[in-house]
Amino acid sequence: xxxxxxxxxxxxxxxxxxxxxxxxxxxxxxxxxxxxxxxxxxxxxxxxxxxxxxxxxxxxxxxxxxxxxxxxxxxxxxxxxxxxxxxxxxxxxxxxxxxxxxxxxxxxxxxxxxxxxxxxxxxxxxxxxxxxxxxxxxxxxxxxxxxxxxxxxxxxxxxxxxxxxxxxxxxxxxxxxxxxxxxxxxxxxxxxxxxxxxxxxxxxxxxxxxxxxxxxxxxxxxxxxxxxxxxxxxxxxxxxxxxxxxxxxxxxxxxxxxxxxxxxxxxxxxxxxx
Amino acid sequence: xxxxxxxxxxxxxxxxxxxxxxxxxxxxxxxxxxxxxxxxxxxxxxxxxxxxxxxxxxxxxxxxxxxxxxxxxxxxxxxxxxxxxxxxxxxxxxxxxxxxxxxxxxxxxxxxxxxxxxxxxxxxxxxxxxxxxxxxxxxxxxxxxxxxxxxxxxxxxxxxxxxxxxxxxxxxxxxxxxxxxxxxxxxxxxxxxxxxxxxxxxxxxxxxxxxxxxxxxxxxxxxxxxxxxxxxxxxxxxxxxxxxxxxxxxxxxxxxxxxxxxxxxxxxxxxxxxxxxxxxxxxxxxxxxxxxxxxxxxxxxxxxxxxxxxxxxxxxxxxxxxxxxxxxxxxxxxxxxxxxxxxxxxxxxxxxxxxxxxxxxxxxxxxxxxxxxxxxxxxxxxxxxxxxxxxxxxxxxxxxxxxxx
Ligand SMILES: Cc1ncc(COP(=O)(O)O)c(C=O)c1O
Numbered sequence: 001x002x003x004x005x006x007x008x009x010x011x012x013x014x015x016x017x018x019x020x021x022x023x024x025x026x027x028x029x030x031x032x033x034x035x036x037x038x039x040x041x042x043x044x045x046x047x048x049x050x051x052x053x054x055x056x057x058x059x060x061x062x063x064x065x066x067x068x069x070x071x072x073x074x075x076x077x078x079x080x081x082x083x084x085x086x087x088x089x090x091x092x093x094x095x096x097x098x099x100x101x102x103x104x105x106x107x108x109x110x111x112x113x114x115x116x117x118x119x120x121x122x123x124x125x126x127x128x129x130x131x132x133x134x135x136x137x138x139x140x141x142x143x144x145x146x147x148x149x150x151x152x153x154x155x156x157x158x159x160x161x162x163x164x165x166x167x168x169x170x171x172x173x174x175x176x177x178x179x180x181x182x183x184x185x186x187x188x189x190x191x192x193x194x195x196x197x198x199x200x201x202x203x204x205x206x207x208x209x210x211x212x213x214x215x216x217x218x219x220x221x222x223x224x225x226x227x228x229x230x231x232x233x234x235x236x237x238x239x240x241x242x243x244x245x246x247x248x249x250x251x252x253x254x255x256x257x258x259x260x261x262x263x264x265x266x267x268x269x270x271x272x273x274x
Numbered sequence: 275x276x277x278x279x280x281x282x283x284x285x286x287x288x289x290x291x292x293x294x295x296x297x298x299x300x301x302x303x304x305x306x307x308x309x310x311x312x313x314x315x316x317x318x319x320x321x322x323x324x325x326x327x328x329x330x331x332x333x334x335x336x337x338x339x340x341x342x343x344x345x346x347x348x349x350x351x352x353x354x355x356x357x358x359x360x361x362x363x364x365x366x367x368x369x370x371x372x373x374x375x376x377x378x379x380x381x382x383x384x385x386x387x388x389x390x391x392x393x394x395x396x397x398x399x400x401x402x403x404x405x406x407x408x409x410x411x412x413x414x415x416x417x418x419x420x421x422x423x424x425x426x427x428x429x430x431x432x433x434x435x436x437x438x439x440x441x442x443x444x445x446x447x448x449x450x451x452x453x454x455x456x457x458x459x460x461x462x463x464x465x466x467x468x469x470x471x472x473x474x475x476x477x478x479x480x481x482x483x484x485x486x487x488x489x490x491x492x493x494x495x496x497x498x499x500x501x502x503x504x505x506x507x508x509x510x511x512x513x514x515x516x517x518x519x520x521x522x523x524x525x526x527x528x529x530x531x532x533x534x535x536x537x538x539x540x541x542x543x544x545x546x547x548x549x550x551x552x553x554x555x556x557x558x559x560x561x562x563x564x565x566x567x568x569x570x571x572x573x574x575x576x577x578x579x580x581x582x583x584x585x586x587x588x589x590x591x592x593x594x595x596x597x598x599x600x601x602x603x604x605x606x607x608x609x610x611x612x613x614x615x616x617x618x619x620x621x622x623x624x625x626x627x628x629x630x631x632x633x634x635x636x637x638x639x640x641x642x643x644x645x646x647x648x649x650x651x652x653x654x655x656x657x658x659x660x661x662x663x664x665x666x667x668x669x670x671x672x673x674x675x676x677x678x679x
Contacts, residue, residue, distance in 0.1 A: 063560070064297040083572075110573075139301075140294060162298075162301075
């Protein structure tokens with residue numbers, strides 16, 4: 001019960017802590033622009049030194065996402081992306097020796113339809129290490145937490161700017177792997193600057209919990225990654241990467257070129273953490 | 275009038291259905307809303323204020339009307355209409371928007387947002403916002419902006435901003451998505467006036483209570499008119515607010531048979547209808563666990579209805595509970611039958627029903643002739659059809675064209 005010591009994500013953060021290092025967690029919309037490219041992107045990110053990555057499962061109605069991720073999800077679904085297809089990409093990545101920690105970012109609508117236990121088991125056996133369920137708040141998380149613990153999957157919970165201090169600590173206590181600290185009240189997407197409160201909020205949370213804290217929503221450049229990682233254990237970058245893929249696609253880039261383009265950007269983002 | 279706060283649903287669930295499946299960012303706002311709603315429910319001054327506003331702004335109580343010529347035409351049960359179409363702004367939606375606007379005031383929120391399909395909820399929100407001096411933005415699918423042009427104009431005239439939504443099928447579901455996205459970034463100073471008994475808790479309970487004036491009035495008006503309750507109550511179901519409003523105060527009257535009518539569209543094939551209870555399965559949409567139209571991978575299905583207000587792939591969680599328990603029956607009604615019902619009621623009674631309400635009228639037309647003459651069938655006439663006249667005219671024109679061929 002609750003044996004996460006073998007979990008790649010847990011081991012990664014232990015290793016980083018021992019080395020006083022921070023990490024970048026790129027987010028990809030799985031199946032955008034197609035599943036083949038997603039496979040190439042995983043290899044590319046690993047080659048650029050990324051240690052942990054989030055794969056967003058496309059959903060028809062993502063209420064927490066801004067236009068970039070929404071559009072990428074719609075395009076992925078149009079291309080025929082399915083949960084099975086995404087899980088196959090992850091299986092291939094693992095059978096090819098892929099070693100990044102992988103988190104599945106999935107709407108609870110999708111998980112519920114497949115059945116919680118069945119879905120988590122399949123994710124685990126395909127090679128995922130963590131679940132991030134953006135529409136499953138603490139009150140409802142009992143539906144997933146114990147099952148995830150049993151399977152050795154981290155169920156990552158989110159803390160928002162609107163969350164009260166007491167509630168933050170309660171959420172943090174129940175979160176596994178890391179705590180996803182949402183930096184802005186609003187949807188995903190690029191922002192010009194990071195709110196001051198984010199830094200203070202992360203520092204405050206740190207005083208109360210040992211679990212690593214990663215900050216996401218609105219981070220889009222190396223400077224912000226560096227700033228965030230002064231206090232947090234990791235910075236999550238999503239829309240900015242997906243936007244690069246979209247621009248590359250619009251230019252008519254091949255899958256390989258798109259992967260290389262995203263890789264080069266991720267390289268920039270990760271440099272301050274070296 | 276009295277509002278009841280439902281203890282059994284105090285945990286946010288109706289049987290196994292309901293809940294709060296929303297991003298953490300919104301949880302504090304839902305908690306604040308729940309606190310404010312409960313404190314208002316416990317405050318006699320709020321009840322008085324709400325009742326007064328319903329009278330002065332909405333024009334309540336609405337009539338219970340014996341449709342004598344319609345009854346004669348159908349040749350069976352006596353047909354009564356609960357005239358929500360006579361409310362100010364033309365539908366039941368105003369009951370809920372007044373209640374929620376008053377709560378927004380209590381919470382000190384100066385801006386309200388809403389989603390709308392048929393535009394009735396948008397108009398009712400814009401109206402309440404004008405009355406109480408609130409800033410108002412309404413999200414509306416661009417397909418619905420086309421179908422419901424009159425209501426778009428009305429909203430703008432009252433000072434609301436109508437924001438077109440171009441994602442998905444550009445209808446009601448997509449408007450809800452955008453309203454939630456707005457609320458994610460504006461919760462501190464904005465209240466989201468959700469227009470039906472769906473969405474995360476406390477919306478399903480709160481909206482039902484604000485709409486329960488329909489059932490409370492109908493119940494006592496019925497007793498006054500006939501000395502007894504109706505044998506059957508019929509209401510259309512989009513998200514389910516007018517139906518919940520009329521059902522809730524008679525749900526414990528076991529002799530009353532209740533029927534919710536969903537959008538059967540062109541057929542019950544996937545993509546052709548919006549009959550979530552008749553053809554869907556339990557699943558999660560817009561923060562609540564209820565019956566939904568989804569594919570096997572959890573993606574929301576395409577929906578269709580001639581009526582923009584019923585064109586929604588989900589339904590309120592309390593209806594899911596009522597369906598499972600068998601307390602309420604849910605049946606689909608197709609586009610064509612609804613259109614026929616518009617024509618029939620217009621001719622028989624001089625009442626042009628909204629396309630949504632016409633679904634309930636059509637169901638009554640199927641049942642009434644088979645019922646004894648001394649039985650009573652009550653239809654919740656949720657709204658008037660002025661908004662639909664252009665759409666109905668063009669469909670009837672097309673029909674005529676195809677008949678000639
Ligand atoms: C007149 C009318 N009736 C019914 C509905 C459907 O909503 P509900 O099922 O919440 O009553 C609408 C929605 O727009 C409406 O305008």
